[in-house]
Amino acid sequence: MTLSLPAVAKLNLFLHITGRRPDGYHNLQTLFQLLDYGDELHFKSRSDNQLNLQCNDLSLQGPDNLIIRAGRLLQQHTGCQLGCDIILDKKLPMGGGLGGGSSDAATTLLALNQLWQLKLNRQQLAALALQLGADVPLFVIGHSAFAEGVGEKLQPVELPEKIYLVVTPPCHVSTAEIFQHPDLIRNSPLLSLDTLFNNPWRNDCQPLVEQLQPIVALTLQWLLEYGPCRMTGTGASVFAEFPDTASAQHALTKLPANCRGFIAKGVNQSPVMAALADTEFNN
Secondary structure, three states: OEEEEEEEEEEEEEEEEEEEOOOOOEEEEEEEEEEEEEEEEEEEEEOOOOEEEEEOOHHHOOOOOHHHHHHHHHHHHHOOOOEEEEEEEOOOOOOOOOOHHHHHHHHHHHHHHHHOOOOOOHHHHHHHHOOOOOOHHHHHHOEOEEEEOOOOEEEEOOOOOOEEEEEEOOOOOOHHHHHHOOOOOOOOOOOOHHHHHOOOOOEOOHHHHHHHOHHHHHHHHHHOOOOOEEEOOOOOOEEEEEOOHHHHHHHHHOOOOOOEEEEEEEEOEOHHHHHHHHHHHHO
16 A cells, blocks of 8 residues: 655744753744645655665665654554665755654654554544654644643644745754754743734854854844844744735745745644545555
């Protein structure tokens, strides 16, 4: 049996870091907006327990890829003896703060749960997903959400489905480096969701990343000509909201040299859910 599914990007519409935990992780408050754009994964079930990954970016094909780790975790948790050949069509930039690797892992959990007929429910898969990374449960649940804790305490929200231009400057930001840096803002007050929705939005990682990677600051300065803009996650990708696709397309044609960009619509439910529902019906 074969299955093809998207692995969509996310934006952090705001990101407040409220403290450092004893285990070294950070507590935060963030608003995750899912997009209708991302990677594509193709799965073909195997009768043995081998997990093989091919990718258009050869650097991602090693055994440490989150896709392979997700498959192994599912095998170990369920005792499943089946395997899978997986092809990843990578479109999202690495180190962009768009959740690409986490989304790939989540789509893998959802796909293999179906291909291998494991019948785990979404909450069981989300609990497994947290072992792979703080953002992975978001993509398993598949709905835009307000998040607290390390990002795993999710409250689904309905957001206006706006048009975004997402731009990635030519640099790579290490999430680990940002969260370990002494200059990171870590003392934002805990606020209610109502208060957060009614105040200007910001990203507590952005000042530090702009300092460490001046190209991010320059890209934000360019994007500011078209409207309010911010960084997503720990960067390096930045984004601005546009009234329509045509105006976003106009800005995209003016993209600074060496930057990558794409236009996407914010969605409340991940397209992977509709794709899974179709395959469940068809199979």
